[in-house]
Amino acid sequence: MELKTSRMSPAGRAAGLPVENETAGDATRVVVIVPHLTRRGGGEEGLRRSPEARLDEAIGLVLAIDLKLVGSALVGLSQVRPATYLGSGKVEEIAELVKAEEAGLVFVDAPLSPVQQRNLEKAFAAKVIDRTALILEIFGQRARTKEGVLQVELAHLNYQRSRLVRSWTHLERQRGGFGFLGGPGETQIEADRRLIGERIVKIERELEQVKRTRALHRASRKKVPYPVVALVGYTNAGKSTLFNRLTRADVMAQDLLFATLDPTLRAVQLPTGDKVILSDTVGFISDLPTQLVAAFRATLEEVIEADLILHVRDMSHEDADAQAHDVKGVLSDLDIDPEDDHRVIEVWNKIDRLDEESRAGLFNTAARREGDARPIPVSALTGEGMEPLLATISQRLSRERVSLAIDLDAADGGNLSWLYRHSEVLERRQDGEGRLHLAVRVPPDRAEQIERRFGARRIKGTGEGG
Known part of the structure; x- marks a missing residue:
């Protein structure tokens, strides 16, 4: 030893x-x-x-x-x-x-x-x-949103209940202390178990309400509709730094494990003019406690619902491959295929930490992978590689979505407003006869509805890459 x-x-x-x-x-x-x-x-x-x-x-x-x-x-x-x-x-x-x-x-x-x-x-x-x-x-200290705090406490309570620990000072402050809650003849362990059980039931009810609220928010975002791009990766892989680089937001980005806990959402405009919603999530880790895998499934709903997933990897870490294996295991637990190259893009981060020989080897390895399996080497810290990353995101998303051409009367404000609410309007022009000519982009599952309603025509080359 x-x-x-x-x-x-x-x-x-x-x-x-x-x-x-x-x-x-x-x-x-x-x-x-x-x-x-x-x-x-x-x-x-x-x-x-x-x-x-x-x-x-x-x-x-x-x-x-x-x-x-x-x-x-x-x-x-x-x-x-x-x-x-x-x-x-x-x-x-x-x-x-x-x-x-x-x-x-x-x-x-x-x-x-x-x-x-x-x-x-x-x-x-x-x-x-x-x-x-x-x-x-750590999770308890990092949680900021109401849901994050509730999820941590739920996991903590389940862990403590399995051990029948008797001294819960923070619960004593909230509930008046164990000594005042036990019924006649009730042992200390029984009182502890009952108190923890009651608190678990209360938290689960509160979380159901939070989940319903989140579902409403997701539904409203789908109506916009901007695609969602989720960042995932091993903890401390540089996700929050990349998030800040792409969004110019001020998210906690420190060289600490679990610097981000609650998911953070921001709208980002790609160089093509397209808008996406970028989601930064909690970092994964090997041997994540089972209580937290279950409790934070709701927090990871942004990943489950995402149109595109960026798997951010710290390529300067000696255990980069093992970390990637752990992340893919969590994605599989969420019923996401980590090998789905159409939906998952590997982002090889922290190339600024590599020496010249390692850097050259990494770029050669990336170049040998074909098509959608090719990773994007970047440095979120210096900004290197951002242009090819953004171009790949834009190309991948546009491939999965359908572009439609629509003609409307200029006076048809109702239908024009509907299109702005339910599609991404790429182009709008008016001819001399008072007709509007629009190009819009929508998810495949909405294309048929718009085709039937407006007699829309598919623009060649879109929605065929599924």
């Missing part, structure tokens, strides 16, 4: 996690432990992702909520121990590190059972959290 200590200056306190004291400048001192199976049989994930890359990501998770990293360790395991996950010798070594560094928190980057968590806390004399708990804390 390789133990490392780190003397990093604190960047602030962590929300929702135990803190040594309440002084503003203090943060929880944390030791990061990354177990990895050293023999075959650990599954495909263990074979694809290097332990060192996993350690880097685990440290990134810790720094995402400003914990003070004071030590880290890669722990090789021949097998998982039911009582403590780690072997007894490793537990003793880590306990010495925790004591020496005066750490109040140990983050074990693995799924711990309640028994394993309790036993490790006794051995380390410190609070222990696993991967799911830390990601929940």
Whole structure:
């Protein structure tokens, strides 16, 4: 086992996690432990992702909520121990590190059972959290919209209910505390379970209302109708930086895991004059807690409904291929075919971080892929590659949509207004006889309706690339 200590200056306190004291400048001192199976049989994930890359990501998770990293360790395991996950010798070594560094928190980057968590806390004399708990804390700090806050709390409650944890300080503030809610003869665990269950039911009702509101918003956008382009990718792949580059918006774009949580929507005008709605979504990650995959499905509805998906990849990362595999797995869970090259465009980001040799190799690899499978190398930071990316988006969207020619009387304001509401008007001109000649673009499923209503004619070469 390789133990490392780190003397990093604190960047602030962590929300929702135990803190040594309440002084503003203090943060929880944390030791990061990354177990990895050293023999075959650990599954495909263990074979694809290097332990060192996993350690880097685990440290990134810790720094995402400003914990003070004071030590880290890669722990090789021949097998998982039911009582403590780690072997007894490793537990003793880590306990010495925790004591020496005066750490109040140990983050074990693995799924711990309640028994394993309790036993490790006794051995380390410190609070222990696993991967799911830390990601929940990060999501809780990042959530900004009402839906995001509710989704995080729902996932957190389900996680806590499975462990029957008794101290829920934030719920005590909201509901008056467990001690006042239990009926006669009700045990503490029963009271906890009942309280959490009641809160879950309430949140689920609120989320249903939020979902209905979102559905209305999506329906109104479809009537505009601008196509939706969704950004997806592994967390910290540069999606928000690319979003800002394309929209000139001010979205939180930091070198932090999960810098974006709630989806952000902006209208973007392409160089051709076409307008699209661009959606920035939460970053994906390996071993995303199952509670969050389910809870954030609604947040990812923008991806499910998107006309085009940009899969943003950090090509400077040593685990770029493994990260892409994880993203494709989440897309598959959303019933989206990640290999559908008509709908998914790979955007190879962060080429500004590559040396000349790596850069040349990357461009050669991209050029060898044919047709729609060809990725677009870009640097969202410097702006390199934006023109070919925008051109590809425009070309792909126009191929999927149908252009129609329509003739109207200039005085027919009702039908003209209808067309502006239900189609994208590309061209409008009036002849000397008072007739309007329009070129409009619509999704394929709306083309027949407009053809029947206006006697519209299809403009050759559109709507044939499905």
